[in-house]
Amino acid sequence: MDTKSGIVVYNYMDTFYCCLVEKDKWCEEMVTEHMLVYICSGELELISPEKRYHLKKGDAFFLKRNHMLRKIKKPSRNGEPFKGLFLQLKTPFLKTLLSENQITVPLVNNSHLAKSVYVLLEKHPFLKGLFMSLEQYFDARQYPSKELMEAKLKEAVFVLLQLKPELGSVLFDFAEPWKIDLADFMTKNYKCDLSIEEFAHYTGRSLSSFKKDFFCVFNNTPSRWLIKKRLEEAKCLITEKGEKPAEVYLKVGFKNLSHFSTAYKKEFGFPPSVINSTAI
Known part of the structure; x- marks a missing residue:
């Protein structure tokens, strides 16, 4: 457990995080790996140059790697603290998954998806079930084994591909970023x-x-x-x-x-x- 500036973060294998915040907290960081996020309680604002996203309890979203993330974590209006689950989908894991499984990656580029830093996901029992099972590990302070964690990561990827198949072109794009302006x-x-x-x-x-x-x-x-x-x-x-x-x-x-x-x-x-x- 890591506690800093009013934020409590539980970290497992530098892959799975649970973040608790009892008052408004603004932060900014570089997202270095793809990430799947679920809001258990409270509210979260994601800020991009184009748009401001307001997320609440039960919302889930996908973050693309190599982007700057500005966010405000806050309690809900009824005082329920912010609680979010963050699951990193790291490049080495995705490379292994792709090589070991017959996964179809769309060849057609989606221009909207290519420009989006955040991808909001529709509410679905598969996503809710995945994160509810992971939340129980933090609540019980008994973290899953490495093998079980890898199984959960695979489940996360296949859920994403079922809900939004076009994300395959993002998940399995391993090219390093070109020089930018x-x-x-x-x-x-x-x-x-x-x-x-x-x-x-x-x-x-x-x-x-x-x-x-x-x-x-x-x-x-x-x-x-x-x-x-x-x-x-x-x-x-x-x-x-x-x-x-x-x-x-x-x-x-x-x-x-x-x-x-x-x-x-x-x-x-x-x-x-x-x-x-x-x-x-």
């Missing part, structure tokens, strides 16, 4: 808590290639550009929107308030608290 990705994701190596990976580049391309685009190193960009955003939030430094530093990608305050003073000549007090 660096300026667009960094401008959209500079506030994310990612290392330089992770930024390189998610733009489809080696670390050396990423640094070289980055300098050509921004005429700066990734580390210096990220700090400057985050500080500019922080200054805007403090001076124009009246937010406090303690509310801002995590939003713009800093891990602790002390580091943020030091960097802010170095960049602008005075600490963020001074700006905040004069702006009020």
